[in-house]
Amino acid sequence: MNTLVLKYLEESCKNFKNKVAFIDEDNSITFEQIKHKALSISDEIITRLGYTNNKGILIFLPKNIDSIASMFGIVYSGNFYTPTNVDFPSKKIESILEALNPSLIITDTQNKNKLINLGISDKQIICLDLIDFSKSINSLKNNINSAIDTDIVYTYFTSGSTGTPKGVTINHKNIIDYIDWACDKFPIDETTIFGNQSALYFDITTQDIYATLKKAATMVIIPEKLFAFPIKAVEFIKEKNINFLYWVPSAYINLVNFKSLESISLDKIKSIMFGGEVMPVKHLNYLKDKLPNLNFIANVYGPTEATVNSTYYIIDRDFKEEESLPLGHVIENKRILILDENDRLITEQNKMGEICILGTSLSSGYYKNPEKTKESFVQNPLHSDYIDIMYRTGDLAIYNENNLLIFCGRKDNQIKHLGYRIELGEIETAALSLKEIDNCMSFYDSAKRNIVLLYVSNNEDFDSKKLKLALTNILPKYMVPTKYYQLEELPINTNGKIDRMLLKKQYS
Structure with a gap:
């Protein structure tokens, strides 16, 4: 029985040691080579810290193979990793450092001074490019045998609606529970070549990385800079023979809006997945039309706190542009409860309630933040017979006539206007169904x-008056927006999603 995530790597090294595992813009590395590199990093960590267990180590590197090797090295050392971005503003880095208080920080000589300028001691820093990677593998120290499946593998810091970082702790059994299921349900094998889009501190990447290890697949890191030039991103995808994409919808929308697939055929793409935001049907239909060999499409849903995904819907029929894609079915070994405002279970169709999640892949809570943990990770209110912790997502859903879950937005996106309860996501879906609209975002200015x-x-001729008129034919009068702003593009946050906090601040 597999209880630790790096057993995936050990198995792939036995059977596919010379196969390329990871590729970035400049380099590639085999399973055997990345294992050696990870053990060398583990050796350096243990030399500094001793044989510790579950200490937090920050990764302050560009998104590349070295970052991934550092993740594995940290886990080999018996500790857990927190990836970050070298281009984060200093205030964001400071807030993560304060919340994590890392025992060590792995960086390189090029980015070391950014940490020194933030007051980090030189003794706390490991420069990856100064490690001796020539040592024999037998002489390298690791602490993996002392690990248990409840030890943390990573902590991802999400800012949420308040902007204050919350460190979601994810352990070995959380990841294994999800990855084993995903590799069984989705078409992933040793011929799969993932095209990784998401940041390494965003949990979509968890599937790309650990499915690569489990199935001896290959993961290609698509350079972040290419997403500003979608044609170049498409050229890169074609050049690297990428055949599986799991992206946030905003990345697909950008590809579609720039008509990036008009002149280049991505005939190797067989599978696409999307989650983290609502995927407009209009953009999905464009992708289906332009990807000639696409034969697997999945819409997935799940908060970071429940390890990557909790529901899935394999799209095997056509949808109209005004329809919503279902969240679908609950993933094996998870349970979803839809609860009303009084914590009563909803089982009937078309009645909205909050999604609450139970199961093995549920995080044990927020790092060094018991108050926030108690708010979101609570006793199942349907009984008090034994400890039965569930996670309150803050997301709203209904069961449709086919008993499939349909996402209805966030609790904090549900407003009261003119005496009516309104879900802002419904307004966005209506606007996106119009052929003239490429992207949109709605919020309520309560003041x-x-x-x-x-x-x-x-x-360019589709002004706010025409948009308002079109929406009046789709939405009830009380739901039609009262204020409109046309933008050249919607800003994206560090997770690749629409930066709703920034837009609300700018246009309130």
Whole structure:
């Protein structure tokens, strides 16, 4: 029985040691080579810290093979990793450092001074490019045999709606529970070549990385800079023979809006997945039309706190542009409860409630933050017979006529306007169904009592008056936005999603 995530790597090294495991813009590395590199990093960590267990170590490197080797090295040393971004503003880095208080930071000589300037001691820093990787593998120290499946593998810091970092702790059994299921359910094997888009501190990447280890697949890191030039991203995908994409919808939307697939055929793409945001059907239909060999599409849903995903829907029929894609079915070994405002279980169709999740892949809580943990990780209110912890997602859903879950937005996106309860996500779905709208985002300005719609249009003549008129034919009058702003593009946050906090601040 596999209880530790790096057993995936050990097995792939036995059977596929010379196969390329990871590729970035400049380099590639085999399973055997990345194991050696990871053990060398583990050796350096243990030399500094001794044989510790579950200490937090920050990774302050560009998104590349070295970052991934550092993750594995930290786990080999018996500790847990927190990836970050070398381009983060100093205030964000400081807030993560304060919340994590890392025992060590892994960086390189090029980025070391950024940490020194933040007051980090030189003794706390490991420069990856100064490690001696020539040592024989037998002489390298590791602490993996002392690990147990409840030890933390990583902590990802999410800012949430408050902007204050919350460190979601994910352990070995959380990851294994999800990855074993995903590799069984989705078409992933040794011929799979993932095209990784998400940041390494965003949990979509967990599937890319650990499915690569389990199935001896290959993961290609698509350079972040290419997503500003979608044609170049498409050229890179074609050049690297990538055949499996699991991206946030905003990345696909960007590809579609720039018509990046008009001149280049991505005939190797067989599988796509998306999650983290609502995927507009209009953009999905474009992808289906332009990817000639696409034969697997999945819409997935799940908060970071429940390890990557909790529901899935394999799309095997056509959808109209005004329809919503279902969240679908609950993943094996998870349970979802839809609870009303009084914590009563909802089983009937078309009645909305909050998604609450139980199961093995549920995080044990937020790092060094018992108050926030107690708020979100609570006793199942349907009984008090034994400890039965569930996670309150803050997401709203209904069961449709086919008993499939349908996402209805966030609790904090549900507003009361003119005496009506309104879900802002429904307004966005309506706007995105219009052929003139490429992207949009809605929020409520409670001070001025305005429903605000920010939108990107592909038609310069489609002004706010025409948009409002079109929406009046789709939405009830009380739901039609009262304020409109046309933008050239919607800003994206570090997780690749629409930066809703920034837009709300700018246009309130």
